[in-house]
Amino acid sequence: MAKTALIVDDSPTMRQMVAFTLTNAGFKVIEAEHGIDAVNKVAGGAKMDLVVTDLNMPEMDGITLIKELRKIATFKFTPILMLTTESAEDKKKAGKEAGATGWIVKPFNPELMLKIIAKVMPA
């Protein structure tokens, strides 16, 4: 069965690119445009195999989202990767403390992204 990934980013372009990469890698992709949207999309008990989230977003930022997701039973052990820019060292730390599994540094290419995903996803 195809694995499902939740992509959370307020930039449609970025969402498209992440979705493109993951879809090509065989994922079923669900997109959300910010934290609240993401929480709503999994509210029905939808289980994800992977979450990739941006940090700077309106309504609910990535860090808060990670905290919220970790509170949900089905997301307790789900790999959550955050998209960060190379300079956001403090954000990386905050993300980790919130429960992020790892991070993907922007700019990335599809290959690099899949490599990082492989790091946290059981094959």
Added chain:
Amino acid sequence: MSNDFAQFQDAFFEEAAEHLAIVEEGLLALEQHPEDLDLLAKIFRSAHSIKGTAGMFGFNAVAQFTHKMETLLDLLRNGQKVVTPQIADLLLKSTDCLKTLIEAAKSNEPVDNEVVQRLTGELAAASESGGQAAPQAGVAAKAASAPAANQGHTYIISWTPPAWLFQRGLDPLQIFKELGALGTLSEVTVDTTKLPELAAMDPETCYLAWTMKLNTVKDRKVVEGVFEFVREDSILKIEEGHEAREENRLQPASPSPLASNPLPIASGLAPAEGEEPKPLGELLVESGAVSRETLDKALSQQKRVGEILVEQQAVTPQQVEQALLKQRQQESAAHAKKTDTASIRVDTAKIDKLINLVGELVITQSMLSDLGARFEMRQMPILLERMAQLERNTREIQERVMGIRMLPIGTAFSRFPRLVRDLSAKAGKKIQLVLSGEETELDKTVIESIGDPLTHLVRNSADHGLEPPEERLDNNKPELGTIRLNAFHEGGSICITVEDDGRGLNRDKILAKGIKQGLITENDKLSDDQIWALIFKPGFSTAEKVTDVSGRGVGMDVVKRNIEALGGTVSIKTALGKGTTFTLKLPLTLAIIDGMTVRVGQETYIVPLLSILESIQPKPEVIKTVVGKGELINVRGTYLPMMRMYEVFSLQPEYTDPTKAILLILETEGERVAVMVDEILGQQQVVIKSMEQNFRKVEGVAGATILGDGTVGFILDVRGLLEMARRGTPVAA
């Protein structure tokens, strides 16, 4: 960056434009409310988004510059610095610069680096002085360790992960798998000493620690990289085992890592099936054999094909130069082709609705064909009913499809707060801009074309319309002048008004100027509207002095011409001392026009309704023939050129006598012409089909359309007809 993402570039540029508008609008609002943190957060997010995405496409100039802006914005957002007018100004200028950089990335054009450098410096300075400097993490890649001989290492790794490992979704098994992929993982032992009694155990806590041996050709950094997400929180020791050194000693040292057989390195990185083989240099960097800097340096020493060929005297430098020129031309041609395809982002709700409507259309169609298969005359009422339904469906689909191209006019309005801000500073006037009706939708192409005319009108209001503060106070007006921009729908058109509460148009001044310029004579009896129309004449300006802002020859005539080119009209309402309102009336779309269908002989033509002033049946005495000028017709004292359409298009008319035919008085850009046709058939909306694209340009014809009976009707080009009339030579088509 990766070519895989190139397909998303258009989307990026569109998104970047939106973010730029948010940043600009936000900064302008910030000047009024410097303490608004929500606003700052919004501006920051937009800048951040541009930066992140630009990096993905390799637009490094954009990413780097945005980074500088972002650093300053971050300091403001965190309250480490406060918004001063200087900072707001700097950020606005930087936004302009960023706009230019993005445009440059789009068109592949070079930019004025001096401005970029200067603003970069200013941004950096503003970010440093006071407040602490932004954390500059990862300033420069750490100097890569000297390339080590890659004969293989044995690492003894001991790892005590943090207790909360699982709670971040991390799994030690993944780490072992990854290590295993680097080489041979052996002697994995687990330390269970911290494991509590079963009853006291929390299954979500990690109590274990491991030691293991890894044989690998990879560098220590690669091994460390496996622990990237846990390193800081773990107790991790990676020591080079003694065995490895023994092995190293036994094996012959390779002369140079660059020249060595790359196979043992590559074998560890055997590309997965379907993966593109990587360049040697990339593999060497990944394996840690050389640093990125060393590789880049080596690559930069590579000579270009042209240089090598010239050195071998196989070609001349000129030949290379020419070939390069050709290459560049091909590149830019390819690029131009690409940028032609403009994209549009559509609300999914609009598309959903459209899909529903098409569904209904299909149902109606199947109902009709069902009826048609076994039709009897008594079913006529049902047929008519269903035809009516088909018409409803069609009309609604047409409207919705047009709606896809519709954008809120707010995108065209968004540039004005900035413009007015700059204008008021320049002219030393206090001006407020009030926008309304931003949500009014109109065709994307129309929006793109009205930007310049609107800008001109707003400039005009700020420069000529509004008085300086002293004058306003003298006249019992508030010091603060107001310019209002409003958009609203009216019938099938959209109206945009530009209104100011300034001094209004001065009738006497305009008259005097008109006489001076020979546009009118002192004896002319002109109505107010006719006088106001004078300001649309080319070269007409009542400005006493040429200012920085307007009065440089590009005048209202251009505004009028541009609006009329869109099939629209401009009108003026003004009251001396109270203000002036310019009203632009535009069609909702350029793809459909309201037309009057007329008949000439057996042919049907469509005349754009907007350009028809009136239709008359002339009396014999009003028609004059002037040598060299053709026929003229006297319409209430004004002579207009008359064109016989049957002559223009070489047709067999019903009437050759103007007194029996119909004359349509058409106007465009303030000029008039009388066009003679046989009959007026009626009024209808027509869909414009391009002539140039499907046939060739025909003078006097703006396009074609398919009429109700399936025949083709030509749409008259009033502008073109006027030019033909001016030349006095009706050209047979």
